[in-house]
Amino acid sequence: MKSILEICLAFGLLATLCSTTVILNSEDNKKIANIGPRYNSPVLHTLNDSSLRCGEVLNSTSGGISYKAFEPIEPNERCVWIIRGGNTDGFNVNILYLGYESNPNGTQLIASCLRHYFEAFHIILNQTGPNPYLSFCNVLMITFSSGSNVGNSTGFVLQYEALGGGAVSPRSTDHIIQTGDPGVIKYPESAAEYDNNEFTTFVFEPTQNIFSPGKRINLIYIKGLMETSFDVLRVYVFNSNSIEPEKWEYKGVIDDNHNQTEIIFNQDLILVEFHSDRNNPGTGFQFIHTTSGVEGCNL
Ligand SMILES: *[C@@H]1O[C@H](CO)[C@@H](O)[C@H](O)[C@H]1NC(C)=O
Ligand SMILES: *[C@@H]1O[C@H](CO)[C@@H](O)[C@H](O)[C@H]1NC(C)=O
Numbered sequence: 001m002k003s004i005l006e007i008c009l010a011f012g013l014l015a016t017l018c019s020t021t022v023i024l025n026s027e028d029n030k031k032i033a034n035i036g037p038r039y040n041s042p043v044l045h046t047l048n049d050s051s052l053r054c055g056e057v058l059n060s061t062s063g064g065i066s067y068k069a070f071e072p073i074e075p076n077e078r079c080v081w082i083i084r085g086g087n088t089d090g091f092n093v094n095i096l097y098l099g100y101e102s103n104p105n106g107t108q109l110i111a112s113c114l115r116h117y118f119e120a121f122h123i124i125l126n127q128t129g130p131n132p133y134l135s136f137c138n139v140l141m142i143t144f145s146s147g148s149n150v151g152n153s154t155g156f157v158l159q160y161e162a163l164g165g166g167a168v169s170p171r172s173t174d175h176i177i178q179t180g181d182p183g184v185i186k187y188p189e190s191a192a193e194y195d196n197n198e199f200t201t202f203v204f205e206p207t208q209n210i211f212s213p214g215k216r217i218n219l220i221y222i223k224g225l226m227e228t229s230f231d232v233l234r235v236y237v238f239n240s241n242s243i244e245p246e247k248w249e250y251k252g253v254i255d256d257n258h259n260q261t262e263i264i265f266n267q268d269l270i271l272v273e274f275h276s277d278r279n280n281p282g283t284g285f286q287f288i289h290t291t292s293g294v295e296g297c298n299l
């Protein structure tokens, strides 16, 4: 009940809505579940863009994510939100509610600060309140990863505001790809060439957003044409078996000097960033994704 009150206050909700919440609460805890959806919608409607789903691209300059704030979470969930926020070079992020005990071996919420031309860094969002470390990022990636034992935990609520001032190509886009069935990603999809100063992202996630230890995501990179050395892909994998508190691992660069083809194996999530510089755009690249079967294949 305390946390719900805190959320009400943080959002500056109408006093009437808060008091209704409190009365229902003291009568019957189960009613929290019923008022959840009613509570969520008016709040997030005041923001430009909001997400209640497991994983989405948010393009607006301000918004929020309210994921399972009033529902139990499931074990091994993998949800990724990409916050583009217009064309920005920084964000204000405020964590309003965390419904679980943050644990490096269990449930975690991570903000990844993605930056044109630089390597990303990752911050574990383990407490409520504003986070001061995200003011120099072009794109924000939020990863919600639940552990194998979630008890009666619930999800989280956060709010963001983009600070503006970004200078990446407006043709930069964000792609969240479910890897249940095999598929081919061609980039750029329809244009003959990608643009200068692009910063485009691809996240590959498991079927139904549930991590399954026996099932791999395999990505095969196929060379097209990227300006040698200057236009590159940066690859990151999420490794929940890692003993590090931070589960996103940087795997390095794919460029056309060295990598004709490349296979990336992972059981969890994969992030690929595409960076282009200020001139000489090329025709791009392709990825094939599968969830099994490439181990024995000779490329
Ligand atoms: C919401 O979006 C509109 C237009 O897209 C913009 O003018 C306005 O500043 C945004 N509001 C906030 C709070 O970001
Ligand atoms: C996480 O797991 C590792 C290895 O099993 C263990 O050493 C560590 O103490 C655990 N950390 C927490 C916070 O449970």
Ligand SMILES: *[C@@H]1O[C@H](CO)[C@@H](O)[C@H](O)[C@H]1NC(C)=O
Binding pocket: 102, 123, 124, 126, 127
């Ligand atoms: C939150 O995570 C940081 C490292 O990212 C750590 O230093 C801090 O102790 C953690 N706080 C809690 C309450 O777990």
Ligand SMILES: *[C@@H]1O[C@H](CO)[C@@H](O)[C@H](O)[C@H]1NC(C)=O
Binding pocket: 151, 152
């Ligand atoms: C969740 O379960 C723990 C013990 O299993 C209990 O102490 C705690 O009060 C429960 N939390 C809620 C919100 O029901």
Ligand SMILES: *[C@@H]1O[C@H](CO)[C@@H](O)[C@H](O)[C@H]1NC(C)=O
Binding pocket: 057, 058, 059, 172, 173, 174, 175
């Ligand atoms: C946000 O941008 C992505 C492409 O980057 C697009 O697929 C998606 O539809 C956009 N979402 C909204 C709500 O405009």
Ligand SMILES: *[C@@H]1O[C@H](CO)[C@@H](O)[C@H](O)[C@H]1NC(C)=O
Binding pocket: 235, 251, 252, 253, 254, 255, 258, 259, 262
């Ligand atoms: C691309 O090739 C280079 C040089 O062989 C290698 O160091 C790098 O790890 C490869 N990139 C990936 C993502 O495997």
